[in-house]
Amino acid sequence: MSVSSFDPRATPTGAYRPGRIRDENLNTIMSAAAAEFVQHGYRGASIQRIADRAGLPKANVHYYFPRKTHLYQSVLKEIVALWNSELDELQVDDDPAQALARFIRSKVRLSFLHPTASKLFALEIISGAPNLQAYLSGELREWVAARAGVVQAWIDAGRMRPVDPLQLIVSIWATTQHYADFDEQVLKLMGKRRYDAAAMEQIADFLTDLILTGCGLEPPVS
């Protein structure tokens, strides 16, 4: 939820520069909004409470985001961009075990690092995805189809057990996402307060082991 660390307007002195205030407030408000949207949903979120979370008067929020919809869609857009940019690729030339292990690990890390983003995305889809229809049938569909194609190529080349490639991607998505979205539930089951580095390793190891073995692959020693 932070602006790119490279900003052409940055000055060594940190002095005022155009847009600095704007960028800061935009980030503050969007972070506050994401938390509020996750807790109460789009309709249940209150601009007054978002303003309180951000430490700003309500009218100031409306100065940057005249309508609630704009704010919500901005937050959602940022999440989609984050997911698109940070997720590992799968290449036909890669070793299936290595590539899948790396893919699972990057998805686990992403989920653990941005739980609020993950939850808001989940919320939107569970509620019928009124703002993501185009994304789901467009970008995401092609993204998944491409990865499924790679898996299919591996299978055709006899480099892994034949499993439905689409369902495999969906299952990786489902399990990794689950730990972020349902952290309240999973942490209670694990008897922990919050995830630590060890727990994250344990979970990444488990998922890699289960899924790779399920694909008839030897999990690489990490």
Added chain:
Amino acid sequence: MSVSSFDPRATPTGAYRPGRIRDENLNTIMSAAAAEFVQHGYRGASIQRIADRAGLPKANVHYYFPRKTHLYQSVLKEIVALWNSELDELQVDDDPAQALARFIRSKVRLSFLHPTASKLFALEIISGAPNLQAYLSGELREWVAARAGVVQAWIDAGRMRPVDPLQLIVSIWATTQHYADFDEQVLKLMGKRRYDAAAMEQIADFLTDLILTGCGLEPPVS
């Protein structure tokens, strides 16, 4: 979302009997409420819209559920009861492959049969589970611990590959739940409008195959 089919007050003639109107309205309202809560969350749900969905005046909803919280908690309670009653068991004496396959299948069927219930449960947990804290650290925790114990016994007896039993249960929960909760997303990826019987079979087969193989078990031919 329907009342127990066995009702001691039932009469062969179907004539009026005490509580008949009440039972009917209770069910109508709770179904309408579940749909509204899934679409807009607790805070975003409007009693007026719930009344509209149920085809009743708003004041009539308040007659049965004086406060919004009561209505929400009633719906949640019903879902938890449904989950508790319909899920298959795991017994130490069972054959691991058979038992796990049956467990996965029953969870898939439950998710596909009650998507709204599944979604509302997910929503509550993602939003911080303010109404399920006791359930998560109590009943559910013991339920999961018992099943994990059975899996551990199987492992100790050398009847399956050693995997973290808790994470295994969580992963089964995650994948099966995902198909119900994220149906909007999964259906778009599969290029379908809605799940049919064939799709449900395909998904249950895939999950059984992936997870059982991942546990070093031979998936039973179904």
Added chain:
DNA sequence: TAAAAATCTGGCCGTTTGGTCGAGATTTGG
């Protein structure tokens, strides 16, 4: 330093919210 642009914010508006009330209609057991 003066003008211009950007930012800030208290107060206001019409609408929707959860919830109340009480009078009237319906259903029930006796």
Added chain:
DNA sequence: CCAAATCTCGACCAAACGGCCAGATTTTTA
């Protein structure tokens, strides 16, 4: 068939809602 219990529902209320505006303040440009 009647009195009691149950159910129906339009009208109403205070609070919270999203959004608007105009004047005050700060920051940037020239």
